[in-house]
Amino acid sequence: MARRLRPVELDFTESAPLRLVFAAEVSASPHAVYEALADVAGWTSWFDAVTAATPTHRGAGREITLRGGVRFGETILATDPGERYAYRVDETNAPGLRALLEEWRLTPTAAGTRVQWTFATDAPTPMRLVLKLGRAGLAASFRGAVRKLDRRLASV
Template sequence: MARRLRPVDSGFVGRAPVRHVFAREISAPPDAVFHALAHDVPGWTEWFSAVTVARPTADGTGREIRLRGGTRFDETILVAEEPSVYAYRVEATNVPGVRALAEEWRLAPAGGGTRVQWTFAADGSAVFRAVLRGARAGLGRAFRDAVTGLDRRLTG
């Protein structure tokens, strides 16, 4: 892990230079979704196809995440408010150009299930920001596929 990032607080997701926000309703209840996000970290590999390794670190206050293609993240949990908000920031990564990165999952009851909203927030070099803006459609597809997989896993 070559690159340490600037530490940010949970408010960064609302003020980051690049923010992608996606939402979808699923049939699983909010408490089950929160549990899968916050407490079953190794389970992420079962429903988020880009994730190849997910394990808690630092007595559960952090996570190690590896993605297909070799991307790695060491993360710190910022917020774990059951059953509605789960957020974390990246402390270190091998992604070039990134200076700060945080993600937030917001859950709300909806139609007998859950409205899942994911915010991907980042700052970095001009090139990194441009690439990330261009990656919006791909991130949206990854979110939709992941949340669909999570719903299948929880209600299947």
């Protein structure tokens, strides 16, 4: 990994200079969605942007590689079954980031689960602008991943 990022904690989802929040509903239960999130190696089967995912530090961390070669060394900060899964990026080869935390919140609905993904980051102003401009792409990637996850969980 090229650079270390500033370590942040869970409250960063509320205080980050840039927060991008996406939500979608799935028919799977919160528990089933959580189990898929916690299965680090399984991410490549439903999140197309993720090309490699490996648990590290006896399950307390993750190594993630995205399409295009961006890599993240992460620490898992929250594992609340059926409710929340969150991790922060400690190291990356992506330029311009100072801190990054992602949180997946799961809320039961009458039809299944509301999945909310918060992408909380600190970066210099030009990089924040790039991320804001890329919001539509992140939203599309999230929606596609959640749809694919829902189909995968329905077939299990």
